[in-house]
Amino acid sequence: MYMYMNPVFFGIIAGGSDRKVLVASMITQRVALKEAGYDICIEDGLIRDFGALIRERLGEPAERETALVTDRNVWDRYERAISASFARAELKFRAVVLNPGEENKSLTGLGGLYDAFSEMQLRRDGLVVAFGGGVIGDLAGFAAATWMRGVRYVQIPTTLLAQVDSSVGGKTAVNTNAGKNLAGVFYQPSLVLTDTALLSTLPEREFRSGMAEVIKYGAIRSKRLFDSLKKELSSEALRDCVGECCAIKGGIAERDEYDNGERMLLNFGHSFGHAIEKLGGFRRYNHGEAVAMGMALAAETGERMGLTARGSAEELRGLLSFHGLDADCPYSPAELSAHMELDKKNSGGVVRLILLTTLGNAFAMSLDPCEFSRAVGAAREGEVF
Ligand code: ADP
Ligand code: ZN
DSSP: OEEEOOOBOOOOOTTTTTOOOOOTTOEEEEEOOSSOOEEEEEETTGGGGHHHHHHHHHOOOTTOOEEEEEEHHHHHHHHHHHHHHHHHTTOOBEEEEEOOSGGGSSHHHHHHHHHHHHHTTOOTTOEEEEEESHHHHHHHHHHHHHGGGOOEEEEEEOSHHIIIIITSSOEEEEEETTEEEEEEEEOOOSEEEEEGGGGGGSOHHHHHHHHHHHHHHHHHHOHHHHHHTTSOOOHHHHHHHHHHHHHHHHHHHHHTTTSSSGGGGGGTTHHHHHHHHHHTTTTSSOHHHHHHHHHHHHHHHHHHTTOSOTTHHHHHHHHHHHTTOOOOOOSOHHHHHHHHTTOTTOOTTOEEEEEEEETTEEEEEEEOHHHHHHHHHHHHHTOOO
């Protein structure tokens, strides 16, 4: 299920070691956590400087072993560019190339990574680079967190979802037989390198799914970001959007590193969304598609309860549809309620919903199951309290 590539050792390449990082417009977003802060560097075309940035931020490689964990789809497209970028910085690495897909974010997949690390003799001073979407980031991050009780790792997210969400905040996990992300740990990367140009090869459906999370950041925190998404995005605009999402999530993660408070707001649309993903057997809808429907449901629920400004749901639906996201949930309130009660975020027998006051402002609310069923039923049936 995984394979090693031959070790790639690079000698000096003309001009390599003198090359300075010359990306004037690169956005650097600092995530300042209590114990370990790190930078997220964001730019369109940053891949050319990945090697130089790793070298600059993490120090001289000396004898350091580097395992670059990726998946076949990503590696097929970017092997040459990564190899050239690392060669320019005289970084040597080994690529560990996994099959794509969520099913590899498993204990077996994790065991495969440990075997690869062991074979290449990755020591405590080694480095893991996670180069891929959320699956690779979560799996390689968990492996880095636990290998020899923790080796440094660099995240290079290649999906929109990973760039704005999973690469920020330090959550790593693998799935177990009992469910998704059940074995996991908070472990912060040393550096995140985000090249928005990599998104040009992303399948359209994956891109749309990530847009749902981008829209979410606008809906919960920034009406300006929300409005900026109402037209086609140029590459600069996309870079700026990703930067703003990282700033919002990074700020929230700083204030709530271990997910006990403010981070809840990032779950806007997710209580419904998780239920929708489950009801669709995790195949019918991907995460972003389910979250898109969930956000529309949450906005409608808030409006029916008189807590969300009128017209918000319609405006949100309009933006989702502009980005090709269907906001119409096919499941009944009863089906949704049945599955929401099982959600791991819901503690103490209450359903915690994130609602909007207006677009750009969110708050958390706990409802008992009875109140919740009424709220959702009303939202779906047009009944007014
Ligand atoms: P997510 O971030 O949505 O969890 P995954 O890691 O499951 O993403 O990746 C989704 C799919 O997109 C996988 O099949 C993966 O191989 C593929 N992929 C990831 N990044 C890129 C990219 N930049 N170009 C093309 N395909 C990609
Ligand atoms: Zn999400």
